[in-house]
Amino acid sequence: MAALNMNGAIDLSALAAPAPAPAAGAHTGVVVDVTDQTFQQLVEQSVTVPVVVDLWAEWCQPCKTLSPILEKLAHEYGGRFLLAKVDVEANQQIAQAFQVQSIPAVVGIIGGQPVPLFQGAYPEAQVREIIEQLLQVAAQNGITGTVAVGDDAESEPEPEPVDPAHAAAQDLIEAGDWEGARAAYQAILDKTPLDAEAKAALRFVTLFARLGDADLEGLIAGASDSLESQLAAADAEAALSDFAAAFARLLALVRKGGDDREPARQRLVELFEIAGNENPDVAQARRELASALY
Structure with a gap:
């Protein structure tokens, strides 16, 4: 990772001005x-x-x-x-x-x-x-x-108890073991198919398992015109939470037509689920997908 830059362009002055010492009511706890x-x-x-x-x-x-x-x-x-x-x-x-x-x-x-x-x-x-x-x-x-x-x-309020199976899967995510986490969530769904949290998490960890240890920014910057490369770049953009870019990339493949159209559509639908319907980019991309298909 590149060295951190203290010369960021963000301006916090609209919310607060730095003070010489913390206020008496400063936050406590880590x-x-x-x-x-x-x-x-x-x-x-x-x-x-x-x-x-x-x-x-x-x-x-x-x-x-x-x-x-x-x-x-x-x-x-x-x-x-x-x-x-x-x-x-x-x-x-x-x-x-x-x-x-x-x-x-x-x-x-x-x-x-x-x-x-x-x-x-x-x-x-x-x-x-x-x-x-x-x-x-x-x-x-x-x-x-x-x-x-x-x-x-x-x-902080006392956290709600976490199901042991979900806790174990979360531990695997924190350790970066995406394949293990995917297997753990699949095991949960095998027992409780209607577990909405496990369904959402499985889609998410499947994305990261697919990416593995790849250089996400490298996948994006070095993407070729091949379907495999474009799908990998869209995955990388989604992993970086740049869903708008991922959707735009895949929509371009759908509009292009040919053999790439259906794999791109399927990946779009998968990323819609990962992003969540509350994400404003999803609604716009769904409309564009419908227009491109029909």
């Missing part, structure tokens, strides 16, 4: 929920401790994979960074300030300055590497404070 109203405290706190912002939404399936990884690392690092969770549907000012194009998206804040990190559901090893780089940048800027550990109970 994982906190942040709203448009409490965001200023977060920016102020970034003067003393690095902040990692997890931008998510309830309808976003990849978010449900990434968020547990970020939360696990926040606890594991013992307060060396503050994980701030932002529901972009409920807090659109923050989403606009960060210029969010797709989710999940993760942004760092160091000394009041935003540091774009990544978009998409990365495996734990890559997320850990990015966090390490962020902490190095923070240290270079004299920001080495920590968050008090042990206060999360006041910040």
Whole structure:
């Protein structure tokens, strides 16, 4: 991964101005929920401790994979960074300030300055590497404070019990074992075919199992005109949560016709399911697909 760039183009001044020291009401606990109203405290706190912002939404399936990884690392690092969770549907000012194009998206804040990190559901090893780089940048800027550990109970509600089979599958995802996770979710569906959560997760992990350890950006940049290459590039765009680009690529194949048309249509339908009907890009792409077919 390239070195992190402190000269990001995002302007947070509309929401908050950096303060010389954290406010008395600063967030406590290593994982906190942040709203448009409490965001200023977060920016102020970034003067003393690095902040990692997890931008998510309830309808976003990849978010449900990434968020547990970020939360696990926040606890594991013992307060060396503050994980701030932002529901972009409920807090659109923050989403606009960060210029969010797709989710999940993760942004760092160091000394009041935003540091774009990544978009998409990365495996734990890559997320850990990015966090390490962020902490190095923070240290270079004299920001080495920590968050008090042990206060999360006041910040977060008690989590609902997780089915052991789902928990085991989630552990495999966090470890980057996509094939194992796919088998685990398939086993769940073999027993309970109507498990909607398992169905959605199976589609998602199938995508990542298909990609394996491939360089996602390389697949996109180096895509040839072949069907296999175009499908792989669309998968990579979807994995990076750039569903609009993935849909546009596949729709172009459908419109082109010929032998590529049906495989492209099938992949489109699969990615619609992964993105979720709540994703605004899905409705538009469905209309374009219908127009292209009929």
